[in-house]
Amino acid sequence: MEKEKLIRRLKIIEGQVRGLQEMIKNDKYCVDIITQSSAVKQGLSNVEDILLEHHLGHCVVKQMKGDESPKAVAEILKVYQLKRK
Amino acid sequence: MEKEKLIRRLKIIEGQVRGLQEMIKNDKYCVDIITQSSAVKQGLSNVEDILLEHHLGHCVVKQMKGDESPKAVAEILKVYQLKRK
Amino acid sequence: MEKEKLIRRLKIIEGQVRGLQEMIKNDKYCVDIITQSSAVKQGLSNVEDILLEHHLGHCVVKQMKGDESPKAVAEILKVYQLKRK
Amino acid sequence: MEKEKLIRRLKIIEGQVRGLQEMIKNDKYCVDIITQSSAVKQGLSNVEDILLEHHLGHCVVKQMKGDESPKAVAEILKVYQLKRK
Numbered sequence: 001m002e003k004e005k006l007i008r009r010l011k012i013i014e015g016q017v018r019g020l021q022e023m024i025k026n027d028k029y030c031v032d033i034i035t036q037s038s039a040v041k042q043g044l045s046n047v048e049d050i051l052l053e054h055h056l057g058h059c060v061v062k063q064m065k066g067d068e069s070p071k072a073v074a075e076i077l078k079v080y081q082l083k084r085k
Numbered sequence: 086m087e088k089e090k091l092i093r094r095l096k097i098i099e100g101q102v103r104g105l106q107e108m109i110k111n112d113k114y115c116v117d118i119i120t121q122s123s124a125v126k127q128g129l130s131n132v133e134d135i136l137l138e139h140h141l142g143h144c145v146v147k148q149m150k151g152d153e154s155p156k157a158v159a160e161i162l163k164v165y166q167l168k169r170k
Numbered sequence: 171m172e173k174e175k176l177i178r179r180l181k182i183i184e185g186q187v188r189g190l191q192e193m194i195k196n197d198k199y200c201v202d203i204i205t206q207s208s209a210v211k212q213g214l215s216n217v218e219d220i221l222l223e224h225h226l227g228h229c230v231v232k233q234m235k236g237d238e239s240p241k242a243v244a245e246i247l248k249v250y251q252l253k254r255k
Numbered sequence: 256m257e258k259e260k261l262i263r264r265l266k267i268i269e270g271q272v273r274g275l276q277e278m279i280k281n282d283k284y285c286v287d288i289i290t291q292s293s294a295v296k297q298g299l300s301n302v303e304d305i306l307l308e309h310h311l312g313h314c315v316v317k318q319m320k321g322d323e324s325p326k327a328v329a330e331i332l333k334v335y336q337l338k339r340k
Contacts, residue, residue, distance in 0.1 A: 007191050014187040020217075021180045024173055030225035031245045034218045038252040041211045047190075048204045052165060055200035056158040064149040073141040075201045080137060080165060082208040092276050099272040105302075106265045109258055115310035116330045119303045123337040126296045132275075133289045140285035160286045167293040222335060226328040234319040243311040250307060250335060 002054065009047055016040045052079060087139065091132055098128045137164060172224065179217055186210045222249060257309065264302055271295045307334060 017040060023033045056076075063072035102125060108118045141161075148157035187210060193203045226246075233242035272295060278288045311331075318327035 003194055006194050010187055010191045010194070014184055014191075017180055017184040017187055021177050021184075024176050024180070030221045030229065031249060034221050034225075034249050035252060037214050037218050037221075041214050044207050044211050048207050049162070049166070051200045051204050051207075053158065053162055055204075056161055057154070059200060060158075061149050061154045064146050069142070069146045073138065073145075076141055076161065077134070077138055079201060079204050081134070082205060088279055091279050095272055095276045095279070099269055099276075102265055102269040102272055106262050106269075109261050109265070115306045115314065116334060119306050119310075119334050120337060122299050122303050122306075126299050129292050129296050133292050136285045136289050136292075140289075144285065164286060164289050167290060219332070219336070223328065223332055226331055227324070230328075231319050231324045234316050239312070239316045243308065243315075246311055246331065247304070247308055251304070 002050070006047055006050060009043065013040055013043045013047075016043065087135070091135060094128065094132055098125055098132075101125045101128065172220070176217060176220060179213065183210055183213045183217075186213065257305070261302055261305060264298065268295055268298045268302075271298065 016036070020033060020037060020040070023036065060072045060076065063069065101121070105118060105122060105125070108121065145157045145161065148154065186206070190203060190207060190210070193206065230242045230246065233239065271291070275288060275292060275295070278291065315327045315331065318324065
């Protein structure tokens with residue numbers, strides 16, 4: 001099930017964040033810690049992609065067929081601009 | 086008109102790209118050139134935001150009310166992932 | 171101490187990642203989950219900024235005064251390109 | 256020569272920005288215009304990478320061997336944070 005898959009991915013990400021704490025505790029090389037942190041963010045971005053795909057294919061289609069197009073458009077733009085960060 | 090506004094913005098961006106060439110020709114400080122190039126990209130991102138808003142509010146609503154939801158979803162995801170670059 | 175501060179921040183981020191799992195378990199609205207995930211990535215970016223500042227001010231100065239400039243340059247470029255993701 | 260190469264690249268980018276204006280004039284499909292704009296930004300990012308590599312390998316090494324480490328560090332951090340945009 002999709003939900004289970006997302007939760008499993010987030011558990012791995014949670015473990016990676018604990019790993020970052022260990023790296024700092026053990027004075028690992030900064031560049032290696034930053035590289036690992038980037039990998040964690042990439043993992044979160046992948047989760048977001050799955051969520052967005054689900055959102056577009058389900059909620060947004062319903063919203064746009066109904067009377068909620070402006071809300072749907074505003075939310076997609078918001079998510080799109082978050083991406084830039 | 087929206088189209089005129091976008092073209093005007095792109096003309097400004099075109100002038101800024103010529104400005105970058107001048108900066109390099111005149112051996113300006115690298116950090117200043119990079120800063121200016123970032124501003125140009127920000128200008129392009131603003132143009133993209135306007136285009137996306139138009140796309141969502143017009144084409145996508147039509148696509149989703151019609152029979153083209155999968156195409157609409159795939160294209161929004163593609164644009165969303167471009168954003169990351 | 172700087173290390174303590176970073177670990178404290180990462181503990182908060184770890185808690186936020188657990189919060190994301192709860193949101194998915196409880197079928198929260200996709201847009202809210204994506205927004206929260208973006209906040210977590212922003213938190214990680216802030217940690218990276220602190221690490222990079224430390225790296226530049228300590229390791230890189232030493233590397234460049236010594237004989238390791240090419241290594242230092244290559245690593246900063248690598249970190250810079252990770253940023254794009 | 257490196258300068259010539261950068262100016263040549265920026266001339267291509269300038270032409271691409273003119274191409275974007277044409278696409279808008281001719282009512283091309285929004286998604287295609289956004290995709291092309293992303294390619295232009297990628298081109299600018301490549302120019303920035305070359306500039307940064309030059310900056311790090313020349314100016315920064317000199318600054319750090321001299322007495323300007325704090326200035327050098329602050330500028331690299333600034334460029335790094337621009338990247339996020």
